[in-house]
Amino acid sequence: MNLRKKLLIKFYSVILLTLIVGVISYPKIISFAPPAYNLLNKVKIRLGLDLQGGIHLEYRADLSKVSFNQKKEAMQALQDVIERRVNAFGVAEPLIYTTKSGDKEHLVVELAGVKDIDKAKAMIKETPFLEFKKEKADQTVQKIPPKILEKINAEKEKRAEKILQEALAGKDFNQLAKENSQDSESKNKGGDLGFIKKGMLLPAVEKVAFDPNFKDGTIYPKLVKSIFGWHIIKKIGERGQGNSREVHIAHILIMLEMQPQAQTQYVPTGLTGKDLKSAKMEIPQQGLSGPEVSLEFNNQGTKLFAALTKDNIGKRVAIYLDGKLVSAPTVQAEITNGRAVISGNFTIAGAKKLANRLNEGALPVPIHLISQHSVDASLGAESFIKSIKAGAVGLGVVIIFMIFYYRFLGLIASIALLIYTALMVAIFKLSTLTPWSITFTLSGIAGFILSIGMAVDANVLIFERTKEELKKGRNVLGSIEEGFNRAWPSIRDGNYSTIITSIILIGVGTGFVKGFAIILVIGVLVSMFTAIIIVKTILEFTVGDWLEKRVWLIARVENKTNEENK
Numbered sequence: 001m002n003l004r005k006k007l008l009i010k011f012y013s014v015i016l017l018t019l020i021v022g023v024i025s026y027p028k029i030i031s032f033a034p035p036a037y038n039l040l041n042k043v044k045i046r047l048g049l050d051l052q053g054g055i056h057l058e059y060r061a062d063l064s065k066v067s068f069n070q071k072k073e074a075m076q077a078l079q080d081v082i083e084r085r086v087n088a089f090g091v092a093e094p095l096i097y098t099t100k101s102g103d104k105e106h107l108v109v110e111l112a113g114v115k116d117i118d119k120a121k122a123m124i125k126e127t128p129f130l131e132f133k134k135e136k137a138d139q140t141v142q143k144i145p146p147k148i149l150e151k152i153n154a155e156k157e158k159r160a161e162k163i164l165q166e167a168l169a170g171k172d173f174n175q176l177a178k179e180n181s182q183d184s185e186s187k188n189k190g191g192d193l194g195f196i197k198k199g200m201l202l203p204a205v206e207k208v209a210f211d212p213n214f215k216d217g218t219i220y221p222k223l224v225k226s227i228f229g230w231h232i233i234k235k236i237g238e239r240g241q242g243n244s245r246e247v248h249i250a251h252i253l254i255m256l257e258m259q260p261q262a263q264t265q266y267v268p269t270g271l272t273g274k275d276l277k278s279a280k281m282e283i284p285q286q287g288l289s290g291p292e293v294s295l296e297f298n299n300q301g302t303k304l305f306a307a308l309t310k311d312n313i314g315k316r317v318a319i320y321l322d323g324k325l326v327s328a329p330t331v332q333a334e335i336t337n338g339r340a341v342i343s344g345n346f347t348i349a350g351a352k353k354l355a356n357r358l359n360e361g362a363l364p365v366p367i368h369l370i371s372q373h374s375v376d377a378s379l380g381a382e383s384f385i386k387s388i389k390a391g392a393v394g395l396g397v398v399i400i401f402m403i404f405y406y407r408f409l410g411l412i413a414s415i416a417l418l419i420y421t422a423l424m425v426a427i428f429k430l431s432t433l434t435p436w437s438i439t440f441t442l443s444g445i446a447g448f449i450l451s452i453g454m455a456v457d458a459n460v461l462i463f464e465r466t467k468e469e470l471k472k473g474r475n476v477l478g479s480i481e482e483g484f485n486r487a488w489p490s491i492r493d494g495n496y497s498t499i500i501t502s503i504i505l506i507g508v509g510t511g512f513v514k515g516f517a518i519i520l521v522i523g524v525l526v527s528m529f530t531a532i533i534i535v536k537t538i539l540e541f542t543v544g545d546w547l548e549k550r551v552w553l554i555a556r557v558e559n560k561t562n563e564e565n566k
Contacts, residue, residue: 011541014534018419025425045428048095048441048515051384054112055120058371061098061105066365074365075105082109082124095439099514100507107367117374133266133318134308143259152257160223160230160254167219167252173234176252182229183253191250195239202226208233209247229256266318266328269308275301277338281351291351293327293342302338310334327354387445394449395421398456406463408553412538413459413531420455420530424448424523443516451523454498458531461487470554476547480539484532491532495524 023029027040066074075098086094086109095110114120144152163180167173177191186193201209204226214220216237224231232252240246277296284292297305308317309331318328319342329342342354399417402410431438438444466483474482498520505517547553 007537007540010537014419014537018422021419021422021426024429025422043429043432045425046432046437046439047384048110048439048444051387051441052112054110055114055117055374056372057109057111057117057121057124057369059107059109059124059367060370061107062366062368063105071105075107078107078365078367082107086111086124102508106370115374117372121369121372131320132269132271132305132308133320134269134312135315135318136265136267144257149257149259156254156257157223157230160232160252163252163254164219164221164223164232167232167234168221173219173250173252176232177250180254181252182255183251186251191234191252192236193249193251195246195248197246198243202228205231205233205251209235209249210245227256228253230254264316264328266320269304269317271301271304271308275304277301279355281348281355282341283348291348293351293355295340295342297338297340299338302336305338305340306334306336309340383442387442391445391449391452395452398452402456402459406459406554408547409459409463409466409539412535412542413456413463415538416459416530416534417452417455419534420452420527423526423530424451427522427526438518438522439515440519441515443513444519447516447518447520448523451520451527454495454524455527455531457494458487458491458527459535461490462531462535467554470551476551476554477540477543480536480543484536488532491528495528498524 024040024043027037030040031037061075061078063071063074079096079098083094083096086096094112095108097108099106099108109120109124111120159180163176167176174190178187181187181191183191196206196209198206198210200206204224208214208220208224214235216235218235220233220235224233230253234250236248236250238245238247275297277298279293279295282292282294283290312331313333314331316328316330319326327342395417399414402413402417404410406413428438428440462483464483465486466479469479469482470476502517502521502524506514506521
């Protein structure tokens, strides 16, 4: 492949990239294609708390009683607990993350759209209620006397027979079903069950439905009794043959009265989350059996649990979290060592989740509020609009300066700058589809605008070197090539130092400082790509003999004869 073909491929790649990022960042370009437009228009930049309003809370975690090798696990457990509480609070897209400030671990909670800061703090710091319950001693239900039950069902059968006779006499079957059927799923559809294959119906009903003598559009002349009650069946039609035969039927169900069944009820035992020391997932017997969740109680809990298990052997002990049943294992023997195991058909992930939920009886580590602030939604929207206007004005001024001062080279740099802007917006949008979503904040906008200036800074270095080479008598293409080669070490070192500083800020900074640093790093990397690769590719493609005769479009260059005469 010759150099010209390689250059064409690179240039067309730049055009393709420009089109893609342009459409992603500004979907209205393809509003003439509604499916694609609607799909891309759903992808929005995730705005931070300072731009859409809400509450920002920052806590310091007290890990003084946690061993060094368990600190990471403790912070993850803390984050999981707070996330569960916030999700229960009904906040849309909360942002909860852990960070470090020096050697201190912090937890940051951002709740977009929440206005009541006191309620938010109470919700985060409250302790979920964990309790252990036992089966209620007396769980008998009042039985219906057999004679009365028999009488009730005899009356139901008479009622079903009466409805059957009305249907056979020509009364609207659809209306009869809506008024009388006790099948809640088909009642509102006039009893229609649709097309049914063999094996999908109760045996007694299926026998009638697939009877070859049962004609389409007719009602079966007898009541059909199943384990649920009495059915009045109408055949609407059928299709297929043999094993693929299906019948279309409707029915009216009058349900058989049953004896009420006892449901297990639980009563408090006095053993609660305050008595639980820890819960964790374990895989016993070297992996020969499934995962289990082990419980360990404190001294008071050990005594209570021993008494509870002694009195309830063969019965279930229920574990409730926030009033909801988590698990109800059966007691096999008295447990006196303060330890218990919840076993079952657990996956590793399921056992871990249950252990975490049990540990939610209290926060894994104490937390202390060190920072709080709220942002009004209208103030956030106003700040966002002002920031975008400031960025647009800044971008426009930079473009005007570059074209005025560097002429043709400035025009190419300005095009690359617009590509850079579209590429950054596309990255922000697409990140929301990944686990590494970028949240756009005011500090992030500052980092974005700063990176625009750094992109121009790289081109300024290149163009100044290019002008120096032109003054030495090189041709235009050679001067541009040499300009890039000579400017690259300075651009590289300058940007590397910025990236290193930003990485340090990401590591030790919190909140808005980290957001600024992350976007600045992304901006610097993208700006290096646009300022070096894209600008160079466009210049190599466009520069030719026409520019050699019009060097003034790049810089004012005096010929050597004039210089010698001076």
